[in-house]
Amino acid sequence: MNLQSLVEKATQKEHSVVAVAAAEDKEVLVAVGMAVEKGMAEFILFGDKEKIEAIIEESVPKIKSHDAIKIKHAASPQKAAELAVKAVRENEAGALMKGNVPTAVILKAVLNKEWGLRTGNVLSHVAAFEVPNFDQLVFVTDAAMNITPDLNQKTQIIENAVKTASSIGVTTPKVAPIAAVETVNPAMQATLDAAALTAMNNRGQIKGCIVDGPLALDNAISHKAAEHKGIQSEVAGQADILLVPNIETGNALYKSLIYFAKAKVGAVIAGAKAPIVLTSRADSAESKLYSLALAICSASK
Numbered sequence: 001m002n003l004q005s006l007v008e009k010a011t012q013k014e015h016s017v018v019a020v021a022a023a024e025d026k027e028v029l030v031a032v033g034m035a036v037e038k039g040m041a042e043f044i045l046f047g048d049k050e051k052i053e054a055i056i057e058e059s060v061p062k063i064k065s066h067d068a069i070k071i072k073h074a075a076s077p078q079k080a081a082e083l084a085v086k087a088v089r090e091n092e093a094g095a096l097m098k099g100n101v102p103t104a105v106i107l108k109a110v111l112n113k114e115w116g117l118r119t120g121n122v123l124s125h126v127a128a129f130e131v132p133n134f135d136q137l138v139f140v141t142d143a144a145m146n147i148t149p150d151l152n153q154k155t156q157i158i159e160n161a162v163k164t165a166s167s168i169g170v171t172t173p174k175v176a177p178i179a180a181v182e183t184v185n186p187a188m189q190a191t192l193d194a195a196a197l198t199a200m201n202n203r204g205q206i207k208g209c210i211v212d213g214p215l216a217l218d219n220a221i222s223h224k225a226a227e228h229k230g231i232q233s234e235v236a237g238q239a240d241i242l243l244v245p246n247i248e249t250g251n252a253l254y255k256s257l258i259y260f261a262k263a264k265v266g267a268v269i270a271g272a273k274a275p276i277v278l279t280s281r282a283d284s285a286e287s288k289l290y291s292l293a294l295a296i297c298s299a300s301k
């Protein structure tokens with residue numbers, strides 16, 4: 001599985017609708033245009049109607065007046081976020097996408113108690129990477145939402161990542177809780193949590209995956225490194241999901257993979273009523289398309 005085959009898989013899903021919050025953003029509309037051209041989804045674009053129409057006219061004229069696009073005016077990015085979230089809540093759309101609105105604004109709308117997309121579970125960021133010279137997708141979680149997750153949050157972050165991976169055919173994924181070392185050191189909380197998560201998985205408290213850690217990053221993804229350390233593990237050297245201990249580790253790993261390793265990525269926020277595409281301004285339109293594909297594949301409808 002690579003990210004291009006994810007796009008094809010998403011295109012085969014019937015009648016996917018995505019609500020875009022503050023769609024007045026060139027890169028977002030270019031990605032929407034690519035998705036529409038592929039017949040991947042229909043879009044409800046909430047935001048400044050005049051600006052959206054002007055960007056479409058200039059940058060993606062092929063989707064002007066397209067049947068797959070509806071534009072709904074919102075007086076501000078905040079209002080656009082609210083309307084897009086409500087469209088998902090009311091089942092008019094099966095996924096949400098962030099446009100030209102600050103991350104905190106859309107996340108706060110998603111977390112709104114009255115009309116948001118809470119489910120009672122932790123929401124978390126799941127990123128699927130296609131890394132050059134690596135023959136499988138590698139998932140990294142959580143690089144963007146939960147700042148310093150505790151053990152309970154980490155269990156739910158794993159569950160969200162497992163559901164997302166399973167939705168694209170990675171069944172019973174191997175999960176490596178990442179630490180600086182592969183042995184338990186009471187001075188390093190990440191190693192204690194990793195050992196607890198492993199025990200919870202062994203006792204059936206975390207299902208649908210194989211968890212083994214702590215593992216340092218090299219032992220998690222390289223058989224050679226794992227063998228060198230003499231690590232016997234079902235996960236070492238072949239992890240599908242890398243659970244990072246905090247947002248700084250995850251965010252630095254995410255950006256290292258993109259900038260140093262030239263990896264491609266698609267990412268969603270999982271755990272809400274519907275998947276959320278939360279790309280950053282620096283992400284390419286191609287990356288936004290991969291994220292849309294991941295959201296569509298992992299949406300329940």
Ligand SMILES: CCCC(=O)SCCNC(=O)CCNC(=O)[C@H](O)C(C)(C)COP(=O)(O)OP(=O)(O)OC[C@H]1O[C@@H](n2cnc3c(N)ncnc32)[C@H](O)[C@@H]1OP(=O)(O)O
Nearest residue numbers: 103104107108111121122123124143144145146147254280
């Ligand atoms: C990787 C590429 C993209 C990037 O680089 S993105 C950049 C890095 N990311 C960020 O800066 C976002 C980091 N996270 C945050 O800023 C905050 O955690 C976030 C998500 C905005 C929430 O902040 P606040 O609204 O201040 O949240 P809070 O802690 O006061 O909680 C308010 C209510 O929301 C709930 N909540 C917060 N995070 C949650 C979660 N992950 N899952 C489920 N519920 C969550 C929280 O429990 C609270 O609920 P209640 O009001 O007590 O019922």
